[in-house]
Amino acid sequence: MDTMPRWADVALIPLLNLLIAFVLSGLVILAIGENPIEAVETMITGALGSTYGWGYTLYYTTNFLFTGLAVSVAFHARLFNIGGEGQATLGGLGVALACLSVNWPHWLVALPVALTAAALFGAAWALIPAYFQAKRGSHIVITTIMFNFIGAALLNYMLVNVLKPAGQMEPASGNFPPGASLPTFQDIFAFTGGTLFRGAPANITFFIGVAACFLVWWLIWHTRLGYAIRSFGQSEPAAVYAGISPVKITVIAMLISGALAGAMAINNVMGEAERLVLNSVEGAGFIGIAVALMGRSHPFGVFLAALLFGFLYQGGAELSLWTSIPRELVIVVQALVILFTGALDNMVRMPVERMFIAARLARAEAKRAKPAEAAE
Amino acid sequence: MDFPTLLQVLDSTVRLATPLLLACLAGLFSERAGIFDIGLEGKMLASAFFSAAIAAMTGSVWLGLLAGIAASLVLAGIHGLASITFRGNQLISGVAINFLASGLTVLIAQDWFRQGGRTPALSGGARFGNITLPFSGPLADVPILGPIYAQLVSGHSILVYVAFLAVPVTWWILFRTRFGLRLRAVGENPAAVDTAGISVVRLRFTAVFICGLLCGIAGAYLAIALQGGFAREMSAGRGYIALAALIFAKWRPWYAMGACLLFGFLQAVGIRYQNLDLGLITIPVQVMDALPYILTVVILAGFVGRAIPPRAGGEPYVKER
Numbered sequence: 001m002d003t004m005p006r007w008a009d010v011a012l013i014p015l016l017n018l019l020i021a022f023v024l025s026g027l028v029i030l031a032i033g034e035n036p037i038e039a040v041e042t043m044i045t046g047a048l049g050s051t052y053g054w055g056y057t058l059y060y061t062t063n064f065l066f067t068g069l070a071v072s073v074a075f076h077a078r079l080f081n082i083g084g085e086g087q088a089t090l091g092g093l094g095v096a097l098a099c100l101s102v103n104w105p106h107w108l109v110a111l112p113v114a115l116t117a118a119a120l121f122g123a124a125w126a127l128i129p130a131y132f133q134a135k136r137g138s139h140i141v142i143t144t145i146m147f148n149f150i151g152a153a154l155l156n157y158m159l160v161n162v163l164k165p166a167g168q169m170e171p172a173s174g175n176f177p178p179g180a181s182l183p184t185f186q187d188i189f190a191f192t193g194g195t196l197f198r199g200a201p202a203n204i205t206f207f208i209g210v211a212a213c214f215l216v217w218w219l220i221w222h223t224r225l226g227y228a229i230r231s232f233g234q235s236e237p238a239a240v241y242a243g244i245s246p247v248k249i250t251v252i253a254m255l256i257s258g259a260l261a262g263a264m265a266i267n268n269v270m271g272e273a274e275r276l277v278l279n280s281v282e283g284a285g286f287i288g289i290a291v292a293l294m295g296r297s298h299p300f301g302v303f304l305a306a307l308l309f310g311f312l313y314q315g316g317a318e319l320s321l322w323t324s325i326p327r328e329l330v331i332v333v334q335a336l337v338i339l340f341t342g343a344l345d346n347m348v349r350m351p352v353e354r355m356f357i358a359a360r361l362a363r364a365e366a367k368r369a370k371p372a373e374a375a376e
Numbered sequence: 377m378d379f380p381t382l383l384q385v386l387d388s389t390v391r392l393a394t395p396l397l398l399a400c401l402a403g404l405f406s407e408r409a410g411i412f413d414i415g416l417e418g419k420m421l422a423s424a425f426f427s428a429a430i431a432a433m434t435g436s437v438w439l440g441l442l443a444g445i446a447a448s449l450v451l452a453g454i455h456g457l458a459s460i461t462f463r464g465n466q467l468i469s470g471v472a473i474n475f476l477a478s479g480l481t482v483l484i485a486q487d488w489f490r491q492g493g494r495t496p497a498l499s500g501g502a503r504f505g506n507i508t509l510p511f512s513g514p515l516a517d518v519p520i521l522g523p524i525y526a527q528l529v530s531g532h533s534i535l536v537y538v539a540f541l542a543v544p545v546t547w548w549i550l551f552r553t554r555f556g557l558r559l560r561a562v563g564e565n566p567a568a569v570d571t572a573g574i575s576v577v578r579l580r581f582t583a584v585f586i587c588g589l590l591c592g593i594a595g596a597y598l599a600i601a602l603q604g605g606f607a608r609e610m611s612a613g614r615g616y617i618a619l620a621a622l623i624f625a626k627w628r629p630w631y632a633m634g635a636c637l638l639f640g641f642l643q644a645v646g647i648r649y650q651n652l653d654l655g656l657i658t659i660p661v662q663v664m665d666a667l668p669y670i671l672t673v674v675i676l677a678g679f680v681g682r683a684i685p686p687r688a689g690g691e692p693y694v695k696e697r
Contacts, residue, residue: 028480028483032483032484032486032487033487080465080467080468082467082471128673129673132673132676132677136676136677136678137678138673138676138677138678138683139676139685141414141467142619142620142623142672142676143673143676143677145414145616145619146616146620146669146670146672146673147669147673149613149616149665149666149669150666150669150670150673153662153663153665153666153669154662154666156662156665157660157662157663160662161660286471286475289468289471293468324486325483326482326483326486326493328478328479328480328482328483328486328493329479329483330479331475331478331479332475332476332479332480332483333479334475334479335472335473335474335475335476335478335479336472336476338468338471338472338475339454339458339469339472339473339476342464342465342468342469342471342472343458343459343462343464343465343466343468343469343472344457344458344462344464344469345462345464346462346463346464347462350462
């Protein structure tokens, strides 16, 4: 029997965790001599007060959708993919190679190719850690961390020695051809007069991210593969007994995870920068961990969490612009969210569980007392 | 490479290996007790900032060192609370600690000093000087051995000697004392330790705090000995290299020293030579950057000597089921 009703598990506990994280963040703002309420107001106006702000918020949201889904899929197989950063870096390399290879006539042609390249490169970067975990028993967390660094070194090498145009100092690739330019929200909503989302980087990838949410939801809960992934995550011996191959599921789950993380590059490399630069991922791979933890590995939860972090990122940028609070505040908030929704989850869960058990016992007691009264 | 150049590279190898070695031994204590710690990086960073900040304010390098250790111990306490008391996921806790340190150090640095997330440059008594060992002057003229003694062995800050002394001390504690035996046992089979009437929680907390202490020294070394002041993200992935060295060394102290010296050497060569020209082939600097991680993956996969972590590592201990 469950100790808690389902709504408490999926909504109450995460909200309480989040509340603690936010209260502590507020205290941090107080401690550095700023007003938390004003800070929140600045963040809301900056991130949600205009279509320009929304354009940035949704751009960040798109990044976190992909990395959050990537971590979630791995979580369902009880694998902790901490390598989203490296997989997204490699995805960026795939996008750059695809976009620079041909003078693309139209983005509709370039997008499928670039998306495939991004997903393939991301998946390839997850393949080796997955294979080593499944076959050689090396811990996937450590290998994926190592692959983040190897990926960063590889990107550095490719940018400096291969992709950098002659005569350019900055380690970055050349600009992508105009045919590979994705429509931004400004282009999409141009029929309203062209003033909406002006200059904001949100682009068509947002809709691909939303589609990815539905795809992951369908995959995990409505396909045979998803069932296998979930049962493997719940109990490996039971899955083996049911004829599910641990090696196969580990590798497939990580390939999907890596492909999702890699696909993020469509948003930041092809949609925004339109060229490949060093550290283009900017930590989004790690934010995916916070997003997946907060979203309880469910695509809808991931969507809400990605939106929240998108808001935090844009709001944080506005904060550093208008107040003396540095952008790094967002990293602190992110750390606290990971800490309280992930590692210290039991700190909130245990007392809440006890509360529900006490309430149920009290109800049962009352029920027993009632018939006795009636009999008298 | 001629002899004086080699000596210089080896000298910077020792300097660069020191923070790796301290952090690696820190991880050794924690992981031998069954607590995975990917938060070495964060603890080092927090210590680097607080040691530099307090040293800058008080002008005393020793107060700085203490402040750094204290900051690292606080983070170690959070890790212990999450992974021992509340049986949370140790890896997730480590990730959170790394981000907490990364964000808070810049936030506080900006609030205290307003220098773009740095501390003021340290000098004089606010920074560890280099110690000249006795006889290094007169012996410097002895061929080969003289310069080795004068340049390589002598002339480092005290924390370097602390780090290399910590290796035999760690070995002795882990393999020659009762506490060490229990510590290793709690990482392999906590239920057996519990049955023997020894507190698993207390042992693991002790290990986590020793880890915090050593990470604190490592971070302080970065900010107030190796360099004079804190800069944002100054730990620069050293916590992860230490983690790699720990696996490379298969969780053993003497091997840890070897691994840290090797990785320190790679860093030293990478800094000195942008691209290493070996006559036939040229090794780009990026390969040198990635080599510690590649070696670790190879070792972990068991192609060259299998690395087997402590058996109960990463598992929270639940007394009753």
